[in-house]
Amino acid sequence: MDKKEFLNELNGIDVRGKNVIALYNEISSLAMKCAGEITPTEGTRNAYYLSMEFLIGRGFFNNLMEIGVLDEVRKVLAGKGVDINIFEEIEDAALGNGGLGRLAVCFLDSAAGLGLPLHGYGIRYKYGLFKQAFENGYQIELPDDWQKFGDPWSIRREGEKRTVKYADMTVTAVPYDYPVFGKRINRLRLFQAEGSEEARKISEYLYPADDTEEGKILRIRQEYFFSAATVAELIENFVKRYGKKFDKFPKYNVIQLNDTHPVMAIAELIRILTTEYSIAFPAALSIARETFAYTNHTVLPEALETWKEEYVRKILPEIADIMIKVSLCAEKELSAYGEERISETAIYKGGQFYMANLAVYVAKKVNGVAKLHTEILKSKTFKAANSIYPDKFQNKTNGITHRRWLELCNVELSGLIDRTIGESWRSDISRLSKLKDFTREIAEEFIQIKTVKKRQLLKYIAQKENIEIQENFLVYSQIKRLHEYKRQLMTAFAVLELYFGLKDGSIKDFQPSVFIFGAKSAPSYKRAKAIIKFINEIAAYINSDAETNGLLKVVFVCNYNVSYAEKIVAGSDVSLQVSTAGLEASGTGNMKFMMNGAVTCGTMDGANIEIVELAGRENNYIFGATVEEIADIKQKGYKPAEYLEGNNKRAVETLIDGTFSDGGTGIFKELYDCLTAYGEPDCYFVLLDLKNYVQTLLEINYDYKDKKSFAIKQLENAANSAYFSSDRTIKEYAKDIWDL
Ligand SMILES: *Cc1c(COP(=O)(O)O)cnc(C)c1O
Numbered sequence: 001m002d003k004k005e006f007l008n009e010l011n012g013i014d015v016r017g018k019n020v021i022a023l024y025n026e027i028s029s030l031a032m033k034c035a036g037e038i039t040p041t042e043g044t045r046n047a048y049y050l051s052m053e054f055l056i057g058r059g060f061f062n063n064l065m066e067i068g069v070l071d072e073v074r075k076v077l078a079g080k081g082v083d084i085n086i087f088e089e090i091e092d093a094a095l096g097n098g099g100l101g102r103l104a105v106c107f108l109d110s111a112a113g114l115g116l117p118l119h120g121y122g123i124r125y126k127y128g129l130f131k132q133a134f135e136n137g138y139q140i141e142l143p144d145d146w147q148k149f150g151d152p153w154s155i156r157r158e159g160e161k162r163t164v165k166y167a168d169m170t171v172t173a174v175p176y177d178y179p180v181f182g183k184r185i186n187r188l189r190l191f192q193a194e195g196s197e198e199a200r201k202i203s204e205y206l207y208p209a210d211d212t213e214e215g216k217i218l219r220i221r222q223e224y225f226f227s228a229a230t231v232a233e234l235i236e237n238f239v240k241r242y243g244k245k246f247d248k249f250p251k252y253n254v255i256q257l258n259d260t261h262p263v264m265a266i267a268e269l270i271r272i273l274t275t276e277y278s279i280a281f282p283a284a285l286s287i288a289r290e291t292f293a294y295t296n297h298t299v300l301p302e303a304l305e306t307w308k309e310e311y312v313r314k315i316l317p318e319i320a321d322i323m324i325k326v327s328l329c330a331e332k333e334l335s336a337y338g339e340e341r342i343s344e345t346a347i348y349k350g351g352q353f354y355m356a357n358l359a360v361y362v363a364k365k366v367n368g369v370a371k372l373h374t375e376i377l378k379s380k381t382f383k384a385a386n387s388i389y390p391d392k393f394q395n396k397t398n399g400i401t402h403r404r405w406l407e408l409c410n411v412e413l414s415g416l417i418d419r420t421i422g423e424s425w426r427s428d429i430s431r432l433s434k435l436k437d438f439t440r441e442i443a444e445e446f447i448q449i450k451t452v453k454k455r456q457l458l459k460y461i462a463q464k465e466n467i468e469i470q471e472n473f474l475v476y477s478q479i480k481r482l483h484e485y486k487r488q489l490m491t492a493f494a495v496l497e498l499y500f501g502l503k504d505g506s507i508k509d510f511q512p513s514v515f516i517f518g519a520k521s522a523p524s525y526k527r528a529k530a531i532i533k534f535i536n537e538i539a540a541y542i543n544s545d546a547e548t549n550g551l552l553k554v555v556f557v558c559n560y561n562v563s564y565a566e567k568i569v570a571g572s573d574v575s576l577q578v579s580t581a582g583l584e585a586s587g588t589g590n591m592k593f594m595m596n597g598a599v600t601c602g603t604m605d606g607a608n609i610e611i612v613e614l615a616g617r618e619n620n621y622i623f624g625a626t627v628e629e630i631a632d633i634k635q636k637g638y639k640p641a642e643y644l645e646g647n648n649k650r651a652v653e654t655l656i657d658g659t660f661s662d663g664g665t666g667i668f669k670e671l672y673d674c675l676t677a678y679g680e681p682d683c684y685f686v687l688l689d690l691k692n693y694v695q696t697l698l699e700i701n702y703d704y705k706d707k708k709s710f711a712i713k714q715l716e717n718a719a720n721s722a723y724f725s726s727d728r729t730i731k732e733y734a735k736d737i738w739d740l
Helices: 003-012 020-035 059-067 070-079 084-089 099-114 197-203 213-242 246-252 264-276 281-291 309-315 317-333 339-344 355-362 371-381 383-388 402-408 411-421 429-438 443-465 488-504 526-543 562-571 589-595 608-615 627-636 646-655 667-676 686-703 707-719 726-738
Strands: 046-050 054-057 093-095 118-123 131-135 138-142 162-165 170-180 186-194 253-258 292-295 306-308 352-354 365-368 393-395 474-479 513-518 552-557 574-577 599-602
Touching (some): 003 020, 003 070, 020 084, 046 099, 046 213, 054 059, 054 099, 054 562, 059 070, 059 084, 059 402, 099 170, 099 253, 099 726, 138 526, 170 197, 170 213, 186 197, 186 213, 197 213, 213 253, 213 264, 246 253, 246 281, 253 264, 253 281, 253 726, 264 281, 264 317, 281 292, 292 355, 309 317, 309 352, 317 355, 339 383, 365 371, 371 393, 371 608, 402 411, 402 562, 402 589, 411 429, 411 443, 429 726, 443 562, 443 707, 474 686, 488 526, 488 646, 488 686, 526 552, 526 667, 574 589, 589 608, 589 707, 599 707, 608 707
Parallel strands (some): 118 186, 253 292, 292 365, 474 574, 513 552, 574 599
Antiparallel strands (some): 054 093, 131 138, 162 170, 170 186
C-alpha cells in the first residue's frame, strides 16, 4: 500500500462511536500495511543488537512521522473532529529501565534512517517497567500492562517459533517483529516465552527481583532465553544460505552485546557449533571471537554481573561447562602475563562466572560510551585486559536520535531551524552546525519558542501533577533513574538552600524558578525510595509557602517515562547533570536537553565533558570535583563532616530536625547517617560539591536576567549538538566495529 492509498483508507475510517484504543489500533494497523515488508536479514553482512532492554516509548507518533504521514493523519483526523493528541492516552512501551534501553532504540532508529542492516533482539515482556504512583509521597509500583492497548505495531511470527531448552524445562520462544522505520525498514524481534506456567514467567517481568536464589535463576533463564533463541536463528539462517562452512559465519554476522546481559550468547554459539555441527572447541571459540563485540555501560562494580556456577549449572549445565572451558583457554593464553593479570581477567574463579570478563576476552571489540568512560575502562575496570589487548578497546560516545528528540518533540524549534538554515539537517544532521552562524540573529524567536514549549510542559504538569507554575519561571530539570550516584539528593539540598536563602533574605534579586524532578527508583532500592519521599516532602513544603510561592517551586513528576521526557527536554532551560565525577558512563538525557537548547549545569562527567568541549564552557555551567580531585581526596581521606557547616548544615539537617516527616520510618535518618556516619560516609561526595552547586545555580539564575544572552547560550548548545545524534554514533559503530 502506498501513501496515497493509505490516506484514502484513512479518509474512509468511520470514527463514530470508537474509543481511543479502537482508533489507535485501526490507524496503526493501516500504517503497518502502508509501511510494507519488514526487511528480514539479507544475504549481505548484518549486525545484531542483543539487548535485555528496549525502551521504546510511544510508537504511534514516531512511526507515523517516520513513514512520513504524521501531518496528513493529523489533518484527516481533525477533519473528522478528532484531535490527534488523544493518542497520548496510549501508554509507552517501557520494555527497559533507562538510558541503556533507550540507547538501543535510538540505535535501531538511526540504523534504519541510514539504511544500515542492524536488527534488535530482546524479550517481549508482558509487563514493562512498573508504573509509578505516589502515595503520601512514597513511590509505589503498579504493573505496567502495556499490551492492554493492543500491540498493533508488531507481527507475531507463529511459523518461526523455536524451543529453548533448560535442564528442567523446555520453553517456546515466539518472535514478535516490530518494524523500525527509516530509509530501510529494519526489525526489532522480541521473543515471548510460551509453554508451562513456569515457562511463561520468563517473559513476564522486566528485571524481576533477584535478591533470592529463585530470582537469580529466573534472571539467568531470561538472559539465556533471548540469547539462545537469537543465536539458534542466526545459525539456522546461515546454514540455509551458506551450508556448514562456519569459518564464514563471522563474515555475515556481527553480534553486538549491549552490556553483559546477553553474554551467554557466546557460550550458546560455541555449544551449537560443537554439539550440533561437530566443530572442534578451539575452532568454535575462534568463530565466536570473530563474531561478538561488547559494549560496557557502567563502571559501578555492583552492575558488572557475576553468576554463581551452582545456579547456572542447575539449569544450563552445558553452558556452565563451556564457560569454564573458555576460562581455561583464556588462562592458558594469558599464562605469560603473571598471576595478577590472570586473576583480574578471570572468567571463572571462586565458583563464580564474571560475565564482563567473558565478554572482554571473547569480543573482537570492546567499547565504552563516552571518552572519559572509555579511559576509565582502560585504566581501571579492565586495566589488565587492556594491557594485554590494547587494540580491542574503543570509544563510541553515545547519541540520541534527533528524529524523536528534536523533530518530533520540538516541531517548533525544528521549524525555526528549517527557516534559518534550510531542511537538509533533517537527513544529514551534521548540517545542523550551520546554525552556529545565526544564534544571535534568531535569539528572540528562540525565546518565543522556548516559551511555547514551556507553556505546553507546564500545562501538562498542571493537569497531571496538579501544580500550577507560571511560564515566566526559569525551568531547571533533573530527570533520570533515581540513583545515589546521580545525586538527586544533592539537588534536593541545593533547592532547600535556595529556599532558606529566599526566606532569610540572603538571596535577593532571584528570578522565579522551578525545579522539576522525574525518576523511578528500583523497587528494592530503599535509599533511592527515601530520596523520592524526601523530595516530595520538600516540594509540598515549599509549594505551600505563600511567601516564596512566586519565586520558587518544586515538582516531582509522577511516572517519568519517554513520553514525559519528550515534553520536559523541550520545555526546560537548564539540564541538571550532576553525577559524581567518574560514575556516569555517558548519559543521554544530557544530549536531549542540549539538542533542544538548554544549558547544562553539571559536573565534568560522562558526555558532559564532550558537551562543553563542543558547545563551549562559557555556554554551560560546570562545577564540582573532577575525577582526579576525587581520587586525590579519597586518598587523603574524605571527611564529609568538614563540609557540614553553614547553609549546608541547615539544609542537610532537615533530614533529622523534624522539618520533614518520614512517617516514623527512620528512612530520613538513614539518609543522614549515610552522609555522615558509617564506614565510608558520603561515598558519592554530595557534601563536597554542594556549596559549589548552589553557587552555580545562583549564577545561572543571575545570568537568566539577560534573556537574550541566555538564549544565545542555549542556542549555542543546540547548534553544536549534531555530534550527539545517534546517526553519528551508528556510523562509527558501522565503520569501526561492524564493518557494514
Ligand atoms: C534518555 C532517558 C533516560 C536516560 O537519562 P540519563 O539522564 O542519561 O540517565 C532515562 N529514562 C528515560 C525515559 C529517557 O528517555
